[in-house]
Amino acid sequence: MTEQTPFDPATLRFDAAGLIPAVAQDATTGEVLMMAWMNADAVARTLETRRVTYWSRSRQAFWVKGETSGHVQELVDFRVDCDRDCLLVTVYQTGPACHTGRRSCFYTEVRDGVEVELMAPEE
Amino acid sequence: MTEQTPFDPATLRFDAAGLIPAVAQDATTGEVLMMAWMNADAVARTLETRRVTYWSRSRQAFWVKGETSGHVQELVDFRVDCDRDCLLVTVYQTGPACHTGRRSCFYTEVRDGVEVELMAPEE
Numbered sequence: 329m330t331e332q333t334p335f336d337p338a339t340l341r342f343d344a345a346g347l348i349p350a351v352a353q354d355a356t357t358g359e360v361l362m363m364a365w366m367n368a369d370a371v372a373r374t375l376e377t378r379r380v381t382y383w384s385r386s387r388q389a390f391w392v393k394g395e396t397s398g399h400v401q402e403l404v405d406f407r408v409d410c411d412r413d414c415l416l417v418t419v420y421q422t423g424p425a426c427h428t429g430r431r432s433c434f435y436t437e438v439r440d441g442v443e444v445e446l447m448a449p450e451e
Numbered sequence: 452m453t454e455q456t457p458f459d460p461a462t463l464r465f466d467a468a469g470l471i472p473a474v475a476q477d478a479t480t481g482e483v484l485m486m487a488w489m490n491a492d493a494v495a496r497t498l499e500t501r502r503v504t505y506w507s508r509s510r511q512a513f514w515v516k517g518e519t520s521g522h523v524q525e526l527v528d529f530r531v532d533c534d535r536d537c538l539l540v541t542v543y544q545t546g547p548a549c550h551t552g553r554r555s556c557f558y559t560e561v562r563d564g565v566e567v568e569l570m571a572p573e574e
Contacts, residue, residue: 332565351474351483358481360474363537375561408566409556410549414486416557426533433532434539438498442455443531 337371341413347383350415352393352425355404361425362433364391366415378403380417399423424450460494464536470506473538475516475548478527484548485556487514489538501526503540522546547573 342348347365354361364382366374370390373381377392380401384391394400401419408415426433429449437444465471470488477484487505489497493513496504500515503524507514517523524542531538549556552572560567 332567335561335564335566349472349486351486353483360476360483360539363472363474363532375564406561407557407569408559408561409486410551410553410558411556414556416483428533430533433534433537434530435533436531438458438529438531441458441498443458444455446530 335375337368339412340368340371340408340415341411342368343413345385347385348413348415350380350382350417352380352401352421353416353418354421354425355418356420359432360434361401361419361421361431364393371415374403374417375406380419394422397423397427399425401425458498460491462535463491463494463531463538464534465491466536468508470508471536471538473503473505473540475503475524475544476539476541477544477548478541479543482555483557484524484542484544484554487516494538497526497540498529503542517545520546520550522548524548 340348346367349363350366351363352361367383370381370383380393380403382391400422403417405418424431430447435447437446463471469490472486473489474486475484490506493504493506503516503526505514523545526540528541547554553570558570560569
């Protein structure tokens with residue numbers, strides 16, 4: 329398929345707070361690393377800078393992933409879903425993606441009714 | 452790590468509408484297929500039946516994925532993220548996951564400022 333349309337962040341479907349969920353996947357391993365939120369400006373900044381930039385709901389500020397920790401996400405691929413209300417970014421992840429020091433935020437599995445921790449902090 | 456805690460859906464962090472985003476990933480290929488929403492009951496039903504069950508915001512009803520289309524998702528692995536406000540389900544996906552007939556809902560890539568369709572409907 330070669331259908332092409334100019335991309336405008338304003339055409340995404342944001343929630344009442346002006347945010348859209350963004351799932352980050354490791355471009356090398358395929359592992360799902362985290363989910364966070366972007367607003368239209370964070371989308372534009374991510375595409376312009378190729379540094380994945382979220383919107384921090386707790387701090388109400390741009391959150392250039394890894395800006396303080398060094399655990400940056402270099403954008404490889406930016407995708408929009410069919411409903412235009414969710415994003416998928418594949419990234420080259422430096423260091424652990426999770427603030428707990430684990431590779432992925434999804435380190436807890438529910439198995440036979442109990443929570444099992446699948447990975448330890450890397451640092 | 453072998454730390455284990457009994458899992459209670461009520462301990463998840465739901466939004467103001469009582470919902471939590473759930474990312475579905477193909478257990479075989481690692482492809483991210485879709486993102487939809489669950490409430491506490493949908494979480495419990497998914498774990499009990501091993502058929503991934505979302506909450507349809509448009510229909511305000513349980514949405515047993517594939518119930519009408521046959522494109523069911525058999526649960527392989529159910530994970531909770533560090534903040535307990537996002538879920539990751541890995542699944543055996545029968546047929547395409549997307550209602551458009553595509554394998555994944557994330558079939559649109561933004562490349563050099565234009566939208567590129569990466570996959571065609573399978574049927």
